[in-house]
Structure formats: C-alpha cells, structure tokens
Amino acid sequence: MSLIYLDHSATTPLRPEVFAAMEPYFGSTDQESNSKYGNPSSIHGAGRAAHAGLSEARNTIADVLGASPNEVVLTGCGSESDNAALRGIALARRQQFGMNRIITTPVEHHAVLYTAEDLRDFFGFELTLLPVDGEGLVSVEELGQALGDGSDVAVVSVMYANNEVGSVQDIGELGALCRELGVPFHTDAVQAAGKLSLDVDGLNVDALSASAHKFYGPKGVGFLYLRRGTPFHPFLIGGSHENGRRAGTHNVPGIVGMATALALCEAEREAEMARLGQLRDRIIGCTLESVPGARLTGSITKRLANHASFTIRDVEAEGILIALDLAGIAASSGSACTSARQRPSHVLEAIGIPVEELAGGLRLSLGYSNDIEQIELLLQRLPKIIDRHRQSMPAPL
Numbered sequence: 001m002s003l004i005y006l007d008h009s010a011t012t013p014l015r016p017e018v019f020a021a022m023e024p025y026f027g028s029t030d031q032e033s034n035s036k037y038g039n040p041s042s043i044h045g046a047g048r049a050a051h052a053g054l055s056e057a058r059n060t061i062a063d064v065l066g067a068s069p070n071e072v073v074l075t076g077c078g079s080e081s082d083n084a085a086l087r088g089i090a091l092a093r094r095q096q097f098g099m100n101r102i103i104t105t106p107v108e109h110h111a112v113l114y115t116a117e118d119l120r121d122f123f124g125f126e127l128t129l130l131p132v133d134g135e136g137l138v139s140v141e142e143l144g145q146a147l148g149d150g151s152d153v154a155v156v157s158v159m160y161a162n163n164e165v166g167s168v169q170d171i172g173e174l175g176a177l178c179r180e181l182g183v184p185f186h187t188d189a190v191q192a193a194g195k196l197s198l199d200v201d202g203l204n205v206d207a208l209s210a211s212a213h214k215f216y217g218p219k220g221v222g223f224l225y226l227r228r229g230t231p232f233h234p235f236l237i238g239g240s241h242e243n244g245r246r247a248g249t250h251n252v253p254g255i256v257g258m259a260t261a262l263a264l265c266e267a268e269r270e271a272e273m274a275r276l277g278q279l280r281d282r283i284i285g286c287t288l289e290s291v292p293g294a295r296l297t298g299s300i301t302k303r304l305a306n307h308a309s310f311t312i313r314d315v316e317a318e319g320i321l322i323a324l325d326l327a328g329i330a331a332s333s334g335s336a337c338t339s340a341r342q343r344p345s346h347v348l349e350a351i352g353i354p355v356e357e358l359a360g361g362l363r364l365s366l367g368y369s370n371d372i373e374q375i376e377l378l379l380q381r382l383p384k385i386i387d388r389h390r391q392s393m394p395a396p397l
Contacts, residue, residue, distance in 0.1 A: 068228065
C-alpha cells in the first residue's frame with residue numbers, strides 16, 4: 001500500500017535536486033570530491049570552495065526575499081530564527097532606547113509565544129497579546145490600539161501563516177502600521193515560505209524567520225532576515241560568524257540545500273499553489289458535506305493553498321490519526337511540535353472552538369506528491385474511519 005502523505009505542514013521530503021546540490025559539500029573518501037567539504041572560515045582551497053557555496057546560497061535566498069545578502073542570517077532552524085528575532089531585537093531596543101514591551105498574538109507557534117513569555121518572566125518585559133477573530137486573524141485596528149504611539153514597544157511579532165489552521169495574516173498592512181511608528185516588525189514565515197511571497201519590502205517586515213524542511217529542504221537549517229539598521233543583540237555568541245549575529249560553524253550542505261529548495265519553490269510557486277488550492281477545496285467541500293459534525297477551522301478565504309483543517313465533534317484525534325495511518329494516510333491533529341503532548345490546542349482555544357470539539361482536530365496539508373487520485377481515496381476512506389471511530393467510542397456518562 002503506497003503512502004498518501006498529507007502532513008506537509010509538519011515536514012516535507014527532500015527534493016532530489018536539493019540532495020544533488022548538497023552532496024558535493026559532504027565530502028567522501030574520494031580526494032577529488034572532497035574539495036568542497038572544508039570549513040568555510042578556512043583559507044585553504046577546500047575552505048574557499050565551501051565559502052563560495054555558502055556565499056552563492058546566501059545570494060539565492062536574498063534574491064527570493066528582495067533583500068541584500070548581508071541581511072540574511074543563517075541559523076539552525078525556524079525556532080532558532082524566531083528566538084533570535086524576538087530576543088535579539090527586544091534586548092537591543094531596550095538597551096539602546098528603553099523600550100520594554102513586546103506585542104504578539106495568542107495563535108503564534110510556541111517558538112514565538114514561549115520566547116515572549118520567557119522575556120516577560122525572566123527579563124522583565126511587558127507582554128501584550130493581540131485579540132484574534134474566529135478565523136485566527138488580527139485586525140489593523142486592534143494592532144493600532146495596542147501600539148499607541150509605539151514609544152514603549154520593543155518589537156511586534158505576528159505569524160504570516162498559521163501552522164494549525166492555515167489562516168494568512170495581512171502582514172503588509174500590519175507591517176506598514178509598525179513602520180509608521182518606527183517599531184520593528186517580525187513575522188514567523190515558517191509555514192509561508194515556498195507558498196506565499198517573501199518579498200520583505202512588500203511585507204513591510206524588519207525580520208522574517210524560515211525553516212528549510214518546510215519547503216523540501218533539509219532539516220536542521222533555517223534563516224532569519226534582518227533588515228539593515230534593525231537593532232539586534234546576538235542570541236548565540238562565541239564567534240564572528242554571520243557578522244557577529246550568530247556564532248557557530250556553518251552547516252554548508254544544509255545551507256546550500258535550503259537555498260536550492262527555496263529557489264525551486266519560488267520558481268514553481270504560482271502554478272503549484274493553484275494546483276494544490278484545487279485539491280484543498282475538494283477536501284474542504286467534501287469533508288464538510290460527508291462528515292457530520294465537521295467544522296472548518298481558520299479562514300475560508302485567507303488560507304494557505306495546501307492546508308485544510310477541521311474539528312470533528314464526538315471523536316478523539318489520536319484514534320482517527322491511527323486509523324488513517326493504518327489505511328495508508330499520514331495526517332496530523334495540528335502542530336507537529338505539540339500533537340504528541342495530548343493537550344488542547346492553544347490555537348483552537350484562542351479562536352473560540354467549543355471545548356467539546358477541541359479533542360477532534362484534524363489537519364490535512366498537501367504537497368508535490370499529492371494528486372486528485374490520492375485525494376479521492378482520502379475522501380472515500382475518511383467518513384468511514386470517522387464513523388467506525390464514533391461507534392467504538394464509549395457512551396458519555
């Protein structure tokens with residue numbers, strides 16, 4: 001039975017072109033092919049070859065962002081990029097100008113939420129959580145009220161596209177408001193990269209986080225865009241790498257793979273998102289029609305093209321996911337970083353999902369490997385799986 005993989009929001013498979021681009025930088029016992037495996041900080045030939053690959057990758061990422069290469073900070077993952085952005089900007093702004101407040105939302109990934117809470121609890125920052133509507137969206141008016149004149153705000157962070165419910169924020173409008181007041185604006189674009197425009201000027205962002213494994217690159221590598229002139233205190237210290245903004249020997253194969261994957265996704269983005277959007281709409285329409293008690297979560301219109309998410313009344317997500325897996329379908333209940341903890345989703349709670357539906361979250365996220373035949377198989381199997389699961393559930397007391 002071939003796998004129907006519908007968990008691309010958790011991670012994506014490495015594209016063959018990406019692996020081919022990475023391979024020369026790993027080295028082997030063949031001396032000739034070893035020439036690119038050196039430390040990019042070394043001055044010998046192997047180091048210079050690695051440095052050339054690193055520079056080319058940085059330029060590729062900058063081109064996709066519409067940024068300068070020296071505004072790209074190479075990191076170990078999206079969570080590190082989020083941490084670095086919030087900590088680095090907030091601490092630097094307080095040190096330089098005395099700003100002591102962070103503004104974010106209750107539907108952020110925990111890499112942002114927990115960092116903001118840590119800065120509040122252990123560093124004395126004030127924390128403002130913006131309200132969101134039933135689709136998980138922030139309004140410009142609410143942000144304006146929270147900002148005031150902006151004089152006490154160190155940084156604002158609003159997620160570009162939500163990993164659990166797929167809603168896409170109006171980042172350009174939110175960023176424009178922050179820019180008018182001179183407040184640095186960060187967006188977690190981990191789910192958006194490869195699916196939405198990352199033009200940093202169009203988005204009006206001062207910082208943007210991304211992770212390679214979400215767009216068919218390798219795990220364990222990411223980047224942070226940091227606009228020139230944005231105050232920043234380094235999160236990871238111990239060396240002069242990344243112009244003093246992130247210490248540590250570069251993961252050259254991973255960085256080369258990340259840049260290759262991002263360029264491929266950007267070149268194919270419009271056509272691929274149009275294709276996936278049709279499959280997504282088929283999933284949403286048929287699921288709402290054929291599964292009693294199914295509710296779409298997130299925005300109907302402002303939504304990632306590859307993302308369908310639901311709550312389903314009178315079921316438990318774990319049982320549905322196990323049954324789907326046995327039927328050859330890989331899916332999730334929400335964030336891959338929290339699904340194993342068996343606790344209610346903070347995102348679903350924040351958007352007002354009734355408590356009796358919180359246990360029944362289901363996320364189906366599409367990618368290159370999916371086609372209409374796979375989706376029709378899913379839509380045949382899913383209602384039957386949910387019906388069997390309901391019948392096996394113990395009767396309420």
